[in-house]
Amino acid sequence: MNGWTATATAVLALGGGATVWGVATGPLGRRVVAQNLSTSLACPVLLLLAQGYGRPSYVDLALVLALLGPVGTLVFARLLAEDLEGDPPGARAATYAVAVFGATVVIVLCAVAGPGRAMVKLLVTGALLVAGNLVASRALAGGFSGSRHG
Amino acid sequence: MTRRVRRWVLAVGGAGLAALLVAACPALPPFGGATHPYGDRVVHESLARQTANTIASVNFDQRAFDTLGELGILFASVIGTVVLLRQTRDERRAAPEPAAVSLPVRRYALIVLPVALLTGLYVVAHGQLSPGGGFQGGVVAATALHLLYLGADYRALENVRPIGLYEVGDALAASGYLVTGFAGLLGGTAFLANTLLPYGTFNTLASGGTVPLLNAAIGMEVACAVVVLLARFLDQAVEIEKESGS
Amino acid sequence: MDDPLIVVALLLVAACATAAVAVRDPERQALVLAVLGTALAVLFTVLQAPDVGLSQLAVGSALTPLLLMLSVRKVRRRERGKGRTR
Numbered sequence: 333m334n335g336w337t338a339t340a341t342a343v344l345a346l347g348g349g350a351t352v353w354g355v356a357t358g359p360l361g362r363r364v365v366a367q368n369l370s371t372s373l374a375c376p377v378l379l380l381l382a383q384g385y386g387r388p389s390y391v392d393l394a395l396v397l398a399l400l401g402p403v404g405t406l407v408f409a410r411l412l413a414e415d416l417e418g419d420p421p422g423a424r425a426a427t428y429a430v431a432v433f434g435a436t437v438v439i440v441l442c443a444v445a446g447p448g449r450a451m452v453k454l455l456v457t458g459a460l461l462v463a464g465n466l467v468a469s470r471a472l473a474g475g476f477s478g479s480r481h482g
Numbered sequence: 483m484t485r486r487v488r489r490w491v492l493a494v495g496g497a498g499l500a501a502l503l504v505a506a507c508p509a510l511p512p513f514g515g516a517t518h519p520y521g522d523r524v525v526h527e528s529l530a531r532q533t534a535n536t537i538a539s540v541n542f543d544q545r546a547f548d549t550l551g552e553l554g555i556l557f558a559s560v561i562g563t564v565v566l567l568r569q570t571r572d573e574r575r576a577a578p579e580p581a582a583v584s585l586p587v588r589r590y591a592l593i594v595l596p597v598a599l600l601t602g603l604y605v606v607a608h609g610q611l612s613p614g615g616g617f618q619g620g621v622v623a624a625t626a627l628h629l630l631y632l633g634a635d636y637r638a639l640e641n642v643r644p645i646g647l648y649e650v651g652d653a654l655a656a657s658g659y660l661v662t663g664f665a666g667l668l669g670g671t672a673f674l675a676n677t678l679l680p681y682g683t684f685n686t687l688a689s690g691g692t693v694p695l696l697n698a699a700i701g702m703e704v705a706c707a708v709v710v711l712l713a714r715f716l717d718q719a720v721e722i723e724k725e726s727g728s
Numbered sequence: 729m730d731d732p733l734i735v736v737a738l739l740l741v742a743a744c745a746t747a748a749v750a751v752r753d754p755e756r757q758a759l760v761l762a763v764l765g766t767a768l769a770v771l772f773t774v775l776q777a778p779d780v781g782l783s784q785l786a787v788g789s790a791l792t793p794l795l796l797m798l799s800v801r802k803v804r805r806r807e808r809g810k811g812r813t814r
Contacts, residue, residue, distance in 0.1 A: 392608075392613055396622060399626075400622065403594075403632065410632050463590065467587055470586055471584070471587045475584040475586070476587070
């Protein structure tokens with residue numbers, strides 16, 4: 333166990349536990365936000381694990397999650413648009429906190445990796461992660477408000 | 483059988499299963515051990531054939547025949563879905579209504595779509611080197627196309643998705659896998675034997691003999707199969723309606 | 729091995745899977761299932777099986793929710809169509 337995996341364990345225990353609680357209870361708006369935050373939390377965790385295990389190829393998992401996680405949230409935002417219309421979920425503070433955490437992890441890992449192909453991959457993952465997280469939460473808060481049957 | 487008796491039967495069965503499981507646990511090898519007789523042999527074989535990702539070596543070289551079975555399962559299940567979800571006589575198609583998508587979401591979808599397609603291809607092409615392979619990359623690429631549905635509307639997706647082409651691609655990729663297998667047979671060894679191509683240099687794109695070829699065939703098969711599968715679901719959910727009045 | 733990490737990942741998967749069974753409404757179940765998919769991918773990575781983790785991520789994060797939600801939408805539309813008298 334090193335610092336990277338210890339951080340990943342802490343984030344997984346606190347953040348993962350909170351998102352599971354959030355997605356399993358409460359109104360629909362809170363559940364979709366928790367689903368979005370679960371992917372944006374798991375992605376930095378996977379990056380930390382790749383660094384902690386010393387296996388750069390594990391970064392592929394974080395890259396795929398950064399790409400497809402927000403797509404999954406867009407699916408819910410699109411197909412639950414009618415149900416979310418009455419009470420659009422906000423959770424701005426939590427969303428930004430998770431986005432800042434993801435960006436911090438990516439920047440620290442970039443500093444450790446040094447310039448090169450690995451750094452480019454990390455930066456692409458980080459950009460997709462933060463942009464996807466923010467766009468997905470924007471979509472949940474009424475991005476598909478006009479759509480009914482499309 | 484009353485509710486109470488049924489509960490008792492369940493409790494007895496569950497207790498028996500639990501007892502057997504607990505009794506079996508001490509005989510298991512220790513959790514997370516560093517050595518394993520099968521693992522050591524597999525790693526040795528995959529290194530002998532210059533395949534950096536041992537899992538790819540197992541899936542597409544040592545146990546390539548099993549993967550053929552999995553390919554068959556996916557192929558057959560997609561055919562089954564296509565038959566079940568076809569448009570029946572008492573249903574009609576309604577044109578999908580355009581959706582109002584906010585600008586950031588639309589932009590995000592259009593930017594991420596090519597990135598995701600490229601990532602899918604990357605995962606397929608690096609199957610013999612890093613985690614991933616045909617299945618994973620194929621699913622990513624197929625999911626990427628559906629960003630058009632999420633970021634715009636169903637008509638935009640239909641414009642770039644001639645479904646017949648994907649059905650043909652699915653069949654072609656599946657037969658490509660078979661042809662590679664028979665090529666091994668004609669080459670004088672065995673069905674799906676990895677003896678045709680040079681093994682190449684370790685940890686480069688062109689390594690592992692037929693592993694990258696089979697990976698590409700699986701990637702194309704899975705991508706086409708997922709597109710066809712989702713097309714049927716989308717048709718049913720968005721377009722096909724019961725004939726009004728019936 | 730990193731035992732606390734394995735324990736945390738296992739507990740997360742167990743809690744999430746239990747929640748997926750306990751939640752009744754199919755839409756909310758799909759949401760829990762999406763989170764379960766992510767938790768499973770982390771567990772597979774922790775157990776050093778990144779290939780399986782990648783499969784789980786590819787299928788579980790967008791494809792399964794899309795299939796489930798489209799099915800729910802179809803069923804709902806049919807119910808609405810029945811309720812409507814034309």
